[in-house]
Amino acid sequence: MGFDRRAFLKFLGGATAGITISPVPWKLLDDISIWTQNWSWIPRNIPGQTSYVQTISKLCPSGAPLRIRLAGSRAVQTMPVYDHPLGGGLTPIAAAEAQMLNSPARVMFPLMRKPDGAYVETKWEVIKEDIINQLKKHGSKTAVISGDENGSTNEIMSAFLNKLGSTKMFLMPSEGQTATQALHAMGLKGRMGYDIKNSDCIIAIGANILESFGPVVANRQAYFDKPERASLVVASPIRTNTASVADSWLAIKPGAEGVFALALAAELIRRDYRAPASDFNGFAKLCANLTLEKAAELTGVSGDRIKAVVDTMTSAKTPLVVIGSTGAGGLGTAPVIAGFAVNALLGNINKTGGLQILQEAGPVLPGAMPREEMMNNDLVTWLHKQNDTKILVLHEANPYYALPNPAATKAALDKIPLKIAFTSFYDETAMLCDYILPIPLGLERYDDMLNPYGYPENIYCVGSPAQFQNPELRPTYFASLEVAKDMGISLGVESFLDVIDMRARKFGTTRDAMYVNNAPVTDNTKQHASSYSLRPQLLEKALFVEKSEGIQLAIDRKLALGTASSGIPPFNTKLLRDTELSGEDMFVKMNKATAQGLNLGEGDRVKIAAGDNTIEALVHISEGVADQTVATTIGFGHTKFDEFSQNKGANIMDLVVAAPEPVTNVAAWNQVVVNVTKA
Amino acid sequence: MSVIHDFNVKWGMAIDIDRCTGCGACMVACQAENNLAPVADASDKKRVMNWLLVFELDNGKEGAENDIAYLPRPCQQCAQHPCAVVCPVIATERNEEGGIVSQIVPRCIGCRYCMAACPYHARYFNWHDPVWPKGMEKNLSPDVSVRPRGVVEKCSFCHQRFMAAKDKIRKDGGEIFVTGKDGKIHSAIPEEDYTTACTEACPNGAIVFGDLNNPEHRVYKMTHNNPHAFRLLERLGTDPAVYYISKREWVRRQGDNYLEHENTQEPVATLLNKD
Numbered sequence: 001m002g003f004d005r006r007a008f009l010k011f012l013g014g015a016t017a018g019i020t021i022s023p024v025p026w027k028l029l030d031d032i033s034i035w036t037q038n039w040s041w042i043p044r045n046i047p048g049q050t051s052y053v054q055t056i057s058k059l060c061p062s063g064a065p066l067r068i069r070l071a072g073s074r075a076v077q078t079m080p081v082y083d084h085p086l087g088g089g090l091t092p093i094a095a096a097e098a099q100m101l102n103s104p105a106r107v108m109f110p111l112m113r114k115p116d117g118a119y120v121e122t123k124w125e126v127i128k129e130d131i132i133n134q135l136k137k138h139g140s141k142t143a144v145i146s147g148d149e150n151g152s153t154n155e156i157m158s159a160f161l162n163k164l165g166s167t168k169m170f171l172m173p174s175e176g177q178t179a180t181q182a183l184h185a186m187g188l189k190g191r192m193g194y195d196i197k198n199s200d201c202i203i204a205i206g207a208n209i210l211e212s213f214g215p216v217v218a219n220r221q222a223y224f225d226k227p228e229r230a231s232l233v234v235a236s237p238i239r240t241n242t243a244s245v246a247d248s249w250l251a252i253k254p255g256a257e258g259v260f261a262l263a264l265a266a267e268l269i270r271r272d273y274r275a276p277a278s279d280f281n282g283f284a285k286l287c288a289n290l291t292l293e294k295a296a297e298l299t300g301v302s303g304d305r306i307k308a309v310v311d312t313m314t315s316a317k318t319p320l321v322v323i324g325s326t327g328a329g330g331l332g333t334a335p336v337i338a339g340f341a342v343n344a345l346l347g348n349i350n351k352t353g354g355l356q357i358l359q360e361a362g363p364v365l366p367g368a369m370p371r372e373e374m375m376n377n378d379l380v381t382w383l384h385k386q387n388d389t390k391i392l393v394l395h396e397a398n399p400y401y402a403l404p405n406p407a408a409t410k411a412a413l414d415k416i417p418l419k420i421a422f423t424s425f426y427d428e429t430a431m432l433c434d435y436i437l438p439i440p441l442g443l444e445r446y447d448d449m450l451n452p453y454g455y456p457e458n459i460y461c462v463g464s465p466a467q468f469q470n471p472e473l474r475p476t477y478f479a480s481l482e483v484a485k486d487m488g489i490s491l492g493v494e495s496f497l498d499v500i501d502m503r504a505r506k507f508g509t510t511r512d513a514m515y516v517n518n519a520p521v522t523d524n525t526k527q528h529a530s531s532y533s534l535r536p537q538l539l540e541k542a543l544f545v546e547k548s549e550g551i552q553l554a555i556d557r558k559l560a561l562g563t564a565s566s567g568i569p570p571f572n573t574k575l576l577r578d579t580e581l582s583g584e585d586m587f588v589k590m591n592k593a594t595a596q597g598l599n600l601g602e603g604d605r606v607k608i609a610a611g612d613n614t615i616e617a618l619v620h621i622s623e624g625v626a627d628q629t630v631a632t633t634i635g636f637g638h639t640k641f642d643e644f645s646q647n648k649g650a651n652i653m654d655l656v657v658a659a660p661e662p663v664t665n666v667a668a669w670n671q672v673v674v675n676v677t678k679a
Numbered sequence: 680m681s682v683i684h685d686f687n688v689k690w691g692m693a694i695d696i697d698r699c700t701g702c703g704a705c706m707v708a709c710q711a712e713n714n715l716a717p718v719a720d721a722s723d724k725k726r727v728m729n730w731l732l733v734f735e736l737d738n739g740k741e742g743a744e745n746d747i748a749y750l751p752r753p754c755q756q757c758a759q760h761p762c763a764v765v766c767p768v769i770a771t772e773r774n775e776e777g778g779i780v781s782q783i784v785p786r787c788i789g790c791r792y793c794m795a796a797c798p799y800h801a802r803y804f805n806w807h808d809p810v811w812p813k814g815m816e817k818n819l820s821p822d823v824s825v826r827p828r829g830v831v832e833k834c835s836f837c838h839q840r841f842m843a844a845k846d847k848i849r850k851d852g853g854e855i856f857v858t859g860k861d862g863k864i865h866s867a868i869p870e871e872d873y874t875t876a877c878t879e880a881c882p883n884g885a886i887v888f889g890d891l892n893n894p895e896h897r898v899y900k901m902t903h904n905n906p907h908a909f910r911l912l913e914r915l916g917t918d919p920a921v922y923y924i925s926k927r928e929w930v931r932r933q934g935d936n937y938l939e940h941e942n943t944q945e946p947v948a949t950l951l952n953k954d
Contacts (some may be wrong), residue, residue: 030768033788033829042808042827043816045714069820076820077711089882095707099717123878123922210700210883226697240702246746246882251743255810429693560703570717570812573709575703577735582722592741623737623745642812643719 003486011424041584047119048072051276054081054518055463056449058442059100059566061557062086063452064217065148065520068443068466069100075467077194080217085459085520088221092560096569097443101467105425105567107438109472119436124474127420127435132487134418138390143416145379147172147565150449151547151678152499153477155368157395159491168389169369170379172397172564173667175213175324175331176453180375181666182336183357185237185323185535187278189338189372190357190527194322195457196230197222201316203264203309204242205339206331207324208255211241212557213673220497231316233309235260235301235552236326238631239590239624251626254552255671256299258543260306261323261342262287263295267310268345275344276530282340283534298544300626318353319346322454327557327634328653330404330662332668334535334542336639341534350526356456357529360585363510364502366492367437371451379403380658381669384468392416395476396439401638404656404669407613422476425567430639440473447475448500460507461520462500516661532566541662545671551594553610553672554631555652561635567645568635576648579620580633585622585651589631590676593620597628598676605679611657616679617651630676681763681772687856687864689758689778690836691891691920693880693901693908694751696930698885699733706731707882709753712837714823715718716809720864728753728803731877738929748930751886752800753877755911755919756780760836762802770831776856777866779836785828791819794831796828798912801921802833816894836888837875844873865893891920906944909934 007526048071057064057078065081075098081087110127111119135142142164144157144224149171157167171177171331179192196202196209207213210220211422222230232242235250235257237311243249252260266287277283280487292303313319323339340355348354360372361645380403392413403409406428413419413432420631421430422437430436439445440483442463449461457612476483477496493499509523561566561576580587590600600606604619608630615630625631657665708730709715721727746914756773761779763771769927770787773780781915794802808828811819819825820838826832845855859865870889878888889896892902902922904909910919911929925931930942 030788034785036829037810039827043811043819043820043825045821045825046817046824047821071821074817076818076874077708080882090704090708090880091882092703092707094710095704095880099711099818102812102817104813104814139947211702217882220700224711224883237743239747241702244749245697245700279809373693406858558702569707570704570719570815571707571715573718573721574729576721578722578724579735583720623741624747646718647720 092467143168158369182333191357199320262340330669610655704878712876758918
């Protein structure tokens with residue numbers, strides 16, 4: 001008997017059966033599956049002692065206070081602060097702010113553009129020397145654009161400009177600016193705030209108050225954190241996030257926000273409500289011409305529904321109207337004046353639960369531009385008209401992406417010989433500049449926040465750095481003070497912390513006390529608002545323009561998509577639904593009736609054209625859009641930043657062109673007619 | 680195989696859909712807390728890891744009658760957990776006081792049977808190794824392990840925070856269970872000491888977290904004897920620990936596959952006992 005082939009096969013068969021029954025192969029399989037999971041490219045957790053630093057969000061427009069959790073010296077996440085007037089939760093930007101510290105789009109060293117357009121790393125000292133030389137020659141022809149509306153960096157920069165002989169201090173367009181411009185058009189000073197907390201009936205016209213309008217975390221707390229919620233009516237061309245929890249949503253035509261407000265005012269006047277405006281008779285006459293039938297035709301909301309809204313307002317104890325654009329700004333002053341008029345007729349100006357006109361903070365540095373003046377400066381109009389600016393300094397601003405008609409914005413920027421971007425990210429505008437100077441993010445620097453638009457009191461908050469980056473990251477204020485000092489120019493302070501102290505003292509406290517207490521200071525000083533004009537001629541010319549026939553564009557704004565200065569935070573791509581983005585294609589929304597009229601169906605690829613510009617998108621049928629309207633969200637179409645922002649749809653501002661508002665000539669861009677065709 | 684346990688403490692949520700504006704802050708906070716890797720192209724929803732996912736609901740009507748709502752969906756932490764029952768290696772189990780369904784990553788062999796079993800699609804498979812852009816690994820929280828490819832993961836009700844809350848009590852020499860005023864055993868963790876990242880992030884207060892068995896907790900008060908409270912796919916008998924609340928009937932109807940004649944107010948027990 002030998003060990004022949006048959007015996008061998010029997011042995012193999014027996015061994016296989018035996019091993020299968022034994023735990024050996026399964027244990028080996030289990031071990032292999034564990035050991036093959038330990039690849040080197042999978043990051044390991046890094047231990048670190050937990051500690052917390054409280055600061056403010058400078059990235060999120062809500063200005064929410066943040067508690068930063070540190071593991072050792074690393075910021076790992078942001079958490080909300082509850083016991084704070086602006087706090088109570090996070091927004092999609094605030095929740096991602098710690099991760100933005102290490103975003104692939106961060107600029108980490110100073111860059112200089114060579115003649116061939118490529119950027120090379122350089123040293124701050126090299127750039128500083130050139131900046132100083134240029135400022136000595138062209139100081140009076142220097143302009144600043146700031147993307148941070150509420151920080152005292154603006155104070156330092158405008159004081160510096162003043163010493164150089166320039167008054168060209170601009171802020172990126174915002175709802176707050178439109179409101180200030182409207183107040184000025186009415187002969188009033190100050191800034192607007194909305195007492196949402198104490199209102200029992202809120203009519204939000206356009207304004208996405210629970211998502212992207214104003215200090216939204218505070219707004220949401222004010223609205224939700226009470227035993228009985230206020231009734232909420234939203235009138236906007238898109239069913240915004242705010243509208244999703246409203247008692248009712250009225251689909252108004254894009255650009256009809258002001259007419260809708262005027263229609264409410266007209267109905268109130270018919271019910272004998274009055275406002276103490278110096279030109280009330282003229283205003284009442286204008287309103288008398290706006291019959292319910294005409295209002296229905298212009299707004300898309302029936303006369304009965306307009307009356308029902310007025311019924312809701314008049315039966316409430318503390319009704320409040322908040323008006324704003326749904327997303328892209330550029331409302332113009334007329335709709336805001338119309339909204340003010342409704343509040344005035346309701347008698348809620350400077351009353352609890354109503355529209356607050358607050359005294360705007362004055363400057364603290366000698367020669368600095370008052371905030372109110374900055375808010376009144378019309379960047380869009382100036383940028384396209386100017387032709388003698390030699391130096392442009394940008395602080396956390398991305399006008400090439402965010403302003404209407406980016407191509408024209410680029411052409412205007414190209415006329416300026418020297419452009420310097422103080423930025424944390426490789427944004428679209430920075431990549432047009434000659435010098436890119438990296439700045440620490442809000443979580444890495446001392447900073448402050450004054451009077452976020454919409455908050456019903458004056459409020460001042462200070463922030464501390466949670467972690468430090470490399471010293472190549474110089475805050476704009478630091479670099480500005482250094483340049484001024486090297487030029488022998490005194491701005492009245494040695495450091496930014498001195499500016500914080502000066503501002504704190506205006507509020508009756510000190511910087512040290514604010515940092516020790518970790519609490520903001522507030523001031524309820526109202527602006528006298530008893531004498532004003534409602535500007536009926538301006539309203540008539542601006543609100544009742546002949547519109548071209550066609551499909552109108554409506555633009556939504558969601559914080560999930562970040563801001564023009566932040567791009568889309570890496571974590572936030574997952575928030576985009578498959579009805580908002582598919583691969584590189586973004587969706588535009590229209591309702592079924594509109595789609596049928598255009599012979600379009602769900603998922604169809606379309607070309608949307610306005611003027612010489614065209615974008616492509618896919619169609620999503622949604623009943624949350626007014627008739628004859630195509631809607632999309634601002635925040636797509638980035639060409640810079642990183643892979644999380646790029647290759648996602650188109651920038652809707654390519655289709656938007658600003659035009660001067662009649663009478664005030666303020667740049668406005670709330671009405672865009674587009675041509676939609678199948679691609 | 681998994682055994683169904685009853686526990687004294689049942690961590691759960693009450694999510695008020697009428698307060699949710701769908702902003703997604705909760706989704707971002709969850710990713711930051713639990714070390715989920717960011718994804719450049721997140722449009723293939725079959726592949727994207729979303730422990731917490733906010734759905735958009737639509738009542739399907741046109742014109743002025745149209746209405747929408749938002750529904751955040753974490754792991755439902757079912758007491759009758761279909762996922763743990765099918766796991767061949769006990770990588771997922773509900774065996775700890777508190778009732779959280781665990782997910783033990785090193786034990787998972789990636790068979791995805793649990794994913795097939797979960798009716799809520801709350802489980803996610805790592806088809807690829809998670810890619811962290813260079814530098815972003817510095818944001819990793821030390822409390823939650825980073826997962827490799829080939830394993831399933833899901834919402835854990837921020838179990839690391841539960842452990843931290845228990846440690847805090849133990850450090851002070853306290854007991855982690857107490858007898859409540861109702862004579863029953865409850866967790867000694869104060870309500871504000873253990874809360875999930877999503878609950879904490881929501882500025883609307885739409886998500887409330889606590890012990891569903893403790894009459895002192897808000898989740899208990901919000902869900903007991905509340906005709907507007909419902910659970911998803913309740914009639915499957917999974918006994919989820921996440922309750923949703925909405926005054927809108929059409930929203931409640933979307934919580935299950937109701938036939939035209941069926942009533943959302945009919946007690947679940949009656950429906951389950953039907954022949």
